[in-house]
Amino acid sequence: MVQPADRQAALGRSSRGRAGRRVPVVAAAHPRAVVPSLRRRPAGGIVVRVLLVGDYPPPYGGIAVHLQHLTRTLPQEGIACRVLNIGPNRRVPNPEYEAVRGPAEFLRRLIQYGRAGYLLHLFTNGENRKSWMLALLVGLAGRIMRTPTVVTITSGGAPGYLGSAGSWIRFIARWAIVLPAAVVCRTEAIADAMRRWRPGDLSVIPAFSPTRLRPAERPPQDVVAFASAHGPLLVSVAILRSEYDLPTLLQAFRDLRKQHPAAGLVIVGGGQDEARVRELIELWQLGDAVLLTGWVTHETCLAIIRESDVFVRTTLYDGDASSVREALALGVPVVASRTAFRPTGPILFTPGDPDGLHAALVETLAVGGARRRASLAAPPASDEPLVALYRSLSPVSARVPAGRRGGARLSRKAS
Known part of the structure; x- marks a missing residue:
């Protein structure tokens, strides 16, 4: 001591x-734009594009830190990403994220990015009504636009919330779990609470990565x-x-x-x-x-x-x-x-x-x-399972030649 x-x-x-x-x-991290140039070409000459939806710093809570981390590491894997900030600071202008100011604008942004060929990925705690409404909107937008969606439930309070929630909230949660192409949980306990509605293909992926x-x-x-x-x-x-x-x-x-x-x-x-x-x-x-x-x-x-x-x-x-x-x-x-x-x-x-x-x-x-x-012997986790999930779900419209810089930018003309 x-x-x-x-x-x-x-x-x-x-x-x-x-x-x-x-x-x-490890060298100190430096701020980086959300759509940086790709450091290397991914296998097959494609670029996967993902819209990360959730809180973004500041403040530096769990989801916010994870999204900021992903904006710095995913491009190194050939995955271009943008951030749709729905956190408490979302009204503060920042080039690192897109702002959203209400439910209508939130849904409109999801549809725009879906049309542009982005995979939509929501990170949410799952422990209140707003969280499940957001998850439902993401799932519906993906089905409407025929683009893959992922919902990640992060909080250990989600199982308890669903266990005590009324029938209407459980109805919303059920469809919020059924509609996405993939659902990610932070722990097995969270996944167990979702398996009544989606028994087969839940993923358990920790947020921590040595990077x-x-x-x-x-x-x-x-x-x-x-x-x-x-x-x-x-x-x-x-x-x-x-x-x-x-x-x-x-x-x-x-x-x-x-x-x-x-x-x-x-x-x-x-x-x-x-x-x-x-x-x-x-x-x-x-x-x-x-x-x-x-x-x-x-x-x-x-x-x-x-x-x-x-x-x-x-x-x-x-x-x-x-x-x-x-x-x-x-x-x-x-x-x-x-x-x-x-x-x-x-x-x-x-x-x-x-x-x-x-x-x-x-x-x-x-x-x-x-x-x-x-x-020091504590088991590590990594970004590899999430990267593999993105690649497995990447829509055909998101696969553009790797040599096209700026392919991650939102475009109304994107197919």
């Missing part, structure tokens, strides 16, 4: 983490200063709302400071419950021991995770959380709530149990070095 006095020098290292821990060294591990060279200066004054350092990445269960995290952290008075907690993220989180920090007198960073870029988030002694995930339910896999891949011990799915590596505790979380943190810190080495 690294103590505060040792932390400042360790934070300046780029090829080794604190306490000499080796971590992957996403592009941490910034250093954390932000406020995090560096905070880390140099605290040890051990805990990090959690969360949207500040109820299902991320920050009260359990803060209560367990308060108790941990009885054994580790210099411990610090960095919470990366933002959300609607920030005021409540700050109230709890003040109530439990944790003001000097907790740092709320707000939203940061994915590269910065990885740099913060890399410098932690323990990564903590306290969600009440979850899909296949990429932040957990990222922490494991960076060699950081993980303590996580026991949800429907977790990869190999974390120490688990019962969701909503601060005493169980406290015990897991004490155990992890006691065996931190051994746990860190063991965590």
